[in-house]
Amino acid sequence: xxxxxxxxxxxxxxxxxxxxxxxxxxxxxxxxxxxxxxxxxxxxxxxxxxxxxxxxxxxxxxxxxxxxxxxxxxxxxxxxxxxxxxxxxxxxxxxxxxxxxxxxxxxxxxxxxxxxxxxxxxxxxxxxxxxxxxxxx
Numbered sequence: 001x002x003x004x005x006x007x008x009x010x011x012x013x014x015x016x017x018x019x020x021x022x023x024x025x026x027x028x029x030x031x032x033x034x035x036x037x038x039x040x041x042x043x044x045x046x047x048x049x050x051x052x053x054x055x056x057x058x059x060x061x062x063x064x065x066x067x068x069x070x071x072x073x074x075x076x077x078x079x080x081x082x083x084x085x086x087x088x089x090x091x092x093x094x095x096x097x098x099x100x101x102x103x104x105x106x107x108x109x110x111x112x113x114x115x116x117x118x119x120x121x122x123x124x125x126x127x128x129x130x131x132x133x134x135x136x137x
Contacts, residue, residue, distance in 0.1 A: 049087025
């Protein structure tokens with residue numbers, strides 16, 4: 001089995017990423033969460049909110065891949081933007097701790113789905129030819 005398909009390594013990589021993001025978040029003083037980030041029009045709170053909302057959205061996408069029940073990441077671009085905007089307005093204590101706990105829960109759910117049998121699942125177009133590109137891309 002190649003490293004690319006080693007579920008144990010994938011789980012370790014996901015956990016390391018979550019821990020790195022959480023440690024980075026802890027280094028940002030509350031007063032600096034709402035200052036502009038390097039992304040035009042986004043504060044640091046927008047970036048943090050995006051990470052948390054994207055984790056939720058990836059869970060929806062993983063559910064689609066796992067069950068075959070269409071569950072896009074977002075209904076549309078407007079839903080994505082609204083979720084990020086709402087998260088960016090959360091109080092620092094919630095943004096800094098509540099979302100981190102939520103993201104850990106989401107990551108744990110995704111990690112729980114990663115089993116040897118799941119990695120062989122393929123999504124194809126209705127006629128069975130080419131892989132389907134989800135609507136949200």
